[in-house]
Amino acid sequence: MQNVKLNHLAIVVDDLEAALRFWRESLGLVQAGPLQSVPAENVDIAFLALGDAHIELIQPTTSAGGVAKYLAKRGPGLHHLCLEVADLDAKLNELSSAGYELINETPRERDGRRYAFIHPKSAGGVLLELYERM
Amino acid sequence: MQNVKLNHLAIVVDDLEAALRFWRESLGLVQAGPLQSVPAENVDIAFLALGDAHIELIQPTTSAGGVAKYLAKRGPGLHHLCLEVADLDAKLNELSSAGYELINETPRERDGRRYAFIHPKSAGGVLLELYERM
Numbered sequence: 001m002q003n004v005k006l007n008h009l010a011i012v013v014d015d016l017e018a019a020l021r022f023w024r025e026s027l028g029l030v031q032a033g034p035l036q037s038v039p040a041e042n043v044d045i046a047f048l049a050l051g052d053a054h055i056e057l058i059q060p061t062t063s064a065g066g067v068a069k070y071l072a073k074r075g076p077g078l079h080h081l082c083l084e085v086a087d088l089d090a091k092l093n094e095l096s097s098a099g100y101e102l103i104n105e106t107p108r109e110r111d112g113r114r115y116a117f118i119h120p121k122s123a124g125g126v127l128l129e130l131y132e133r134m
Numbered sequence: 135m136q137n138v139k140l141n142h143l144a145i146v147v148d149d150l151e152a153a154l155r156f157w158r159e160s161l162g163l164v165q166a167g168p169l170q171s172v173p174a175e176n177v178d179i180a181f182l183a184l185g186d187a188h189i190e191l192i193q194p195t196t197s198a199g200g201v202a203k204y205l206a207k208r209g210p211g212l213h214h215l216c217l218e219v220a221d222l223d224a225k226l227n228e229l230s231s232a233g234y235e236l237i238n239e240t241p242r243e244r245d246g247r248r249y250a251f252i253h254p255k256s257a258g259g260v261l262l263e264l265y266e267r268m
Contacts, residue, residue, distance in 0.1 A: 004162050006184050009143060009215065011260055019258045026232050028138050050140050051185065077259030078212035081143065083161070098160050124153045125211030126145055
């Protein structure tokens with residue numbers, strides 16, 4: 001039954017270097033890979049290992065885009081939760097049939113992964129990403 | 135080096151039964167133990183297994199207390215992150231010495247666990263709980 005696992009937990013930050021000082025230097029988490037720029041989404045990101053999952057730190061690089069708007073409205077903090085499922089299409093169909101609202105009816109694909117977001121109003125206020133390893 | 139692991143991720147909900155329908159029935163997470171009332175904190179809680187960590191669903195039962203205030207102000211959603219550390223006192227001393235603000239200078243103890251919260255303004259907007267298994 002338990003075919004759902006944590007993939008990553010995303011945190012919006014306004015200063016990636018300061019955030020890394022806290023999570024990496026002071027708290028002792030290990031950074032996984034280098035900083036990455038994602039120009040298509042106007043963000044820089046960094047990953048920290050958390051068991052076999054990750055904490056993703058996201059810093060908007062412009063005032064455009066959803067993450068920048070989130071930061072402006074709510075301030076830095078926990079942003080979204082990404083869970084890995086075995087069969088993304090089946091899970092999305094199930095959720096949709098049960099009346100839950102999906103942000104992405106059709107999964108998006110990038111860098112060999114397929115993912116879709118569930119609307120926070122259908123997930124108890126949590127922006128939930130579902131992810132399938134390809 | 136990697137001596138930090140996820141213990142739980144807490145989500146504030148306004149309806150524990152509806153939240154369980156989503157996370158357990160629709161998403162397929164497995165509930166860990168029965169619902170628990172924590173009258174001292176005016177909340178009911180339920181845990182869902184997430185690998186060897188948990189998602190904690192928290193519903194305020196009165197309008198008193200920090201969780202109820204959080205829910206009234208920010209709405210339901212991701213609330214706090216709890217990481218397990220090997221030596222809580224050492225970690226708190228380190229963080230305090232580095233200038234980070236602790237909510238609990240002295241760890242609290244309950245049900246055989248010791249824990250302390252770090253102030254969100256010192257953890258990039260994240261309400262962070264550090265936990266030590268006793």
